[in-house]
Amino acid sequence: MHNQTENINTLDSIIQHFEKRDAITKLLKQHEIAKIKSVGSVRRYQKDENRSGLLIYGKEEETGRTEKILIDFKLGDPCINQVFDAIYEIGKDCSKRIIMFGGVCKNEVLDPATNDSVVESLIPGMNDYPLNLYLVKLDCNKLETELRSTDLASDFFHTVIFSINDLPSKERFREEEFWEVYYNYEYMRGKDYSSKPEFYGDFSNKFTYGKSDDGYPVEFAIDWFNDGAFLVVTQRSNKKDYLKEFWKTRKDELQQLSQNNETRFTYTPGKFPRIASKVWNFPLKCLVSASNAEKMEFAKVLHSKFLDLYDLYDHKKF
Secondary structure: OHHHHHHHHHHHHHHHHHHOHHHHHHHHHHOOOOOEEEEEEEEEEEEEOOEEEEEEEEEEOOOOOEEEEEEEEEEEOOEHHHHHHHHHOOOOOOOEEEEEEEOOOOOOOOOOOEOHHHHHHHHHHHOOOOOOEEEEEEEOOOOEEEEOOOOOOHHHHOOOOOOHHHOOOHHHHHHHHHHHHHHHHHHHHHHOOOOOOOOOOOOOOOOOEEEEOOOOOEEEEEEEEOOEEEEEEEEOOOOOOHHHHHHHHHHHHHHHHOHHHOEEEEOOOOOOOEEEEEEEOOOHHHHHOOOHHHHHHHHHHHHHHHHHHHHHOOOOOO
């Protein structure tokens, strides 16, 4: 309770500082975010004890047009939810979106979507739409700000500027976040990697996690759609009935991996045979409203089931 009260007090003093019109003007001018001639209304909002923000209305210097600017501040590391809310929720009508972070969060919980590297990797990709997102670090003692460089990934990963009409849906954003951040975190943890997941905001292809070994005739994958999540094994060669033999010898164990023993072997003429085991009925779209803890649990279960499936395959025999 002491940590929560301390966070709220620190957060409140920071937001009070940036409610001042001279502080707003200085921030925007210093980092060349906007040239504001005058600041009109400033409205505060609160997300939780670690995160708060401001909606600022100001007159643009050259055109006189009203700019709506968001400052979303979080104690500790920044998080993907700040970016999501800036784009799709409270900041959806804003022309400039500042994701600010700094200080120490005394009650931060483990979450792979909460760290500066993952947010810094995401912003260049989202600015391809363009969304005018800025990542700013605050020194909470001196109240000085640093614009974090977000250009490192853009040249290599993002070469096309999209229309705002091409902006991915909330569902598509959360889907990519799940695979790139939460599932990859679980994968890296299993491999004992020291690196953290990154999220480059590449929505051009649907992400499917899979594994295939050179020299072996089957491919393992995870698919998640709105009718549920599936573990899938697909044969890649017509030379022998590898998958049929796998099904015959491992059927009971495959069914134990699935929900209500919903496991099927299918063969359609002209296509490779496949085995699909349903893990759960949760639709993919549930990721939009899922908590961070729930997303971590989804990733943990899926990765564990995937490893169990892979271990069932006798590489020497097949």
